[in-house]
Amino acid sequence: MGLLSKKDTKLITDPLADNNPITIQVLGICSALAITAELKASLVMGIAVLFVLGVGNVVISLMRNIIPSKIRIIVQLIVVAALVIIVDQVLKAFAYELSKTLAVFVGLIITNCIIMGRFEAFALGNGPWKSFLDGIGNALGYAVILLIVGFFRELLGSGTLFGIPVLGDPIEKTGVYAIGYENNGFMLMPPMALIVVGLIIWVQRSRNKALIED
Amino acid sequence: MEHVELFFKSIFIDNMVFAVFLGMCSYLAVSKKVATAVGLGAAVIFVLAITVPLNWLLDQYLLQQGALSWLGEEYADYDLSFLSFIMFIATIATMVQLVEIVVEKFSPSLYNSLGIFLPLIAVNCAILGGSLFMQAREIETLGLAFNYGVSSGIGWFLAILAIAAIREKIRYSNVPAPLRGLGITFIITGLMGIGFLSFGGMLTGGDEEEKPATETAIELDKQEIEKEAKKLADNTKIIIE
Numbered sequence: 001m002g003l004l005s006k007k008d009t010k011l012i013t014d015p016l017a018d019n020n021p022i023t024i025q026v027l028g029i030c031s032a033l034a035i036t037a038e039l040k041a042s043l044v045m046g047i048a049v050l051f052v053l054g055v056g057n058v059v060i061s062l063m064r065n066i067i068p069s070k071i072r073i074i075v076q077l078i079v080v081a082a083l084v085i086i087v088d089q090v091l092k093a094f095a096y097e098l099s100k101t102l103a104v105f106v107g108l109i110i111t112n113c114i115i116m117g118r119f120e121a122f123a124l125g126n127g128p129w130k131s132f133l134d135g136i137g138n139a140l141g142y143a144v145i146l147l148i149v150g151f152f153r154e155l156l157g158s159g160t161l162f163g164i165p166v167l168g169d170p171i172e173k174t175g176v177y178a179i180g181y182e183n184n185g186f187m188l189m190p191p192m193a194l195i196v197v198g199l200i201i202w203v204q205r206s207r208n209k210a211l212i213e214d
Numbered sequence: 215m216e217h218v219e220l221f222f223k224s225i226f227i228d229n230m231v232f233a234v235f236l237g238m239c240s241y242l243a244v245s246k247k248v249a250t251a252v253g254l255g256a257a258v259i260f261v262l263a264i265t266v267p268l269n270w271l272l273d274q275y276l277l278q279q280g281a282l283s284w285l286g287e288e289y290a291d292y293d294l295s296f297l298s299f300i301m302f303i304a305t306i307a308t309m310v311q312l313v314e315i316v317v318e319k320f321s322p323s324l325y326n327s328l329g330i331f332l333p334l335i336a337v338n339c340a341i342l343g344g345s346l347f348m349q350a351r352e353i354e355t356l357g358l359a360f361n362y363g364v365s366s367g368i369g370w371f372l373a374i375l376a377i378a379a380i381r382e383k384i385r386y387s388n389v390p391a392p393l394r395g396l397g398i399t400f401i402i403t404g405l406m407g408i409g410f411l412s413f414g415g416m417l418t419g420g421d422e423e424e425k426p427a428t429e430t431a432i433e434l435d436k437q438e439i440e441k442e443a444k445k446l447a448d449n450t451k452i453i454i455e
Contacts, residue, residue: 023396026239026242026243026396027239028239029235029238029239029242030235030236030237030238030239030339030343031235031339033235033238034234034235073307073336074304074307074308077303077304077307077336078300078303078304081299081300081303081304082300084299085296085297085299085300088296088299089296103350104343104346104347104349104350107298107299107302107342107346108236108339108342108343108346110299110303110342111303111338111339111341111342111343112339113239113339189407189408189411190232190233190234190235190407191232191403191404191405191406191407191408191411192404193235193404194235194400194401194403194404194407195400195401195404195405197400198393198397198398198399198400198401198404199401201392201393201396201397201400202390202392202393202397204392205391205392205393205397206392209392211392212391212392212394
């Protein structure tokens with residue numbers, strides 16, 4: 001680790017588990033839930049947030065001394081909106097059908113609290129390199145939860161991963177379907193996303209007692 | 215009839231919290247007490263009622279393809295819709311600021327109850343989400359846009375009020391320690407969402423399946439591509455001849 005000092009590594013690894021933006025800081029839930037019925041959409045959303053948060057944190061951190069504190073929210077919103085427009089146009093150009101699935105949720109990255117939250121809490125008080133690492137770390141923490149939720153919802157809901165059938169064919173009755181397994185279509189409904197996240201929180205807090213709320 | 219249908223649809227069927235998870239952050243953070251939940255809910259209704267019609271006007275007369283035709287013939291095929299994110303969020307941020315100033319000036323009592331929530335609202339996904347869904351669903355008139363803003367605000371208000379009431383009571387229950395607080399709130403919201411699913415058949419009687427918007431959009435694109443292909447084929451034919 002020549003490039004990253006110990007403190008820097010901590011900036012990236014902390015949000016992955018004990019300071020996870022979704023399960024601990026309660027930021028960025030909105031989009032995390034709506035698009036996780038498929039693993040592919042979760043992955044793309046994770047990458048989009050990684051880009052916006054990484055670059056946005058650097059931009060805000062570079063401007064932190066010239067932004068008047070009264071209008072900082074509007075400045076932050078404009079920076080995010082510009083970055084999100086780039087993401088949206090790239091998605092429309094190179095992954096049109098996926099951008100239709102994500103629909104308005106790409107636009108909603110703008111008001112994803114994870115982004116404003118990190119700007120306010122970190123980028124406004126730290127240098128660009130540290131802010132970049134913080135952005136990458138938090139976006140990865142967000143992406144990890146998205147992928148876990150997406151994995152379970154797609155596997156149990158439609159028996160596929162990234163659109164590839166892994167449990168056999170439900171119509172031909174091969175694989176696990178041969179012994180009477182059925183897809184749980186309910187997993188694809190929006191409320192199940194909430195319950196899956198609730199269960200992830202349960203598992204995480206049982207393993208690390210320090211995180212339990214009273 | 216159109217208005218009544220949209221009203222109930224946005225409150226119960228397309229509920230902002232249970233169906234599309236908008237505004238979850240403040241929904242989870244500000245739902246510990248009923249009184250504060252009511253304050254935030256009222257502020258959301260208020261701001262949605264102003265910003266959705268405003269953004270509808272922007273969308274209709276500035277952003278959509280062909281929206282600029284009122285400027286003159288040569289502007290008729292401009293398409294500025296890629297700017298909608300930045301326009302919508304700018305409108306929302308300034309409107310929230312403006313509303314805050316006006317309310318503070320003219321109704322100090324309302325300001326005291328709504329005031330602290332207004333800055334929070336600029337970054338509430340429910341507000342931007344309201345405008346983006348309004349655009350995606352192609353709502354037709356200004357009246358309907360206003361209706362949509364108010365009714366989805368009411369849907370959000372109902373959701374946060376219900377969860378706040380439940381959270382006030384659940385403090386006396388014996389929840390497993392790791393689930394306490396955030397975990398149980400998620401699971402309860404999920405269960406409430408399942409309850410709200412039962413409203414799904416309210417307007418259609420349950421026998422009318424709506425075509426998902428994405429499919430229609432993709433189909434439209436296919437038709438356009440086919441048309442283009444035909445044109446090209448015709449052109450080559452003419453050239454060959």
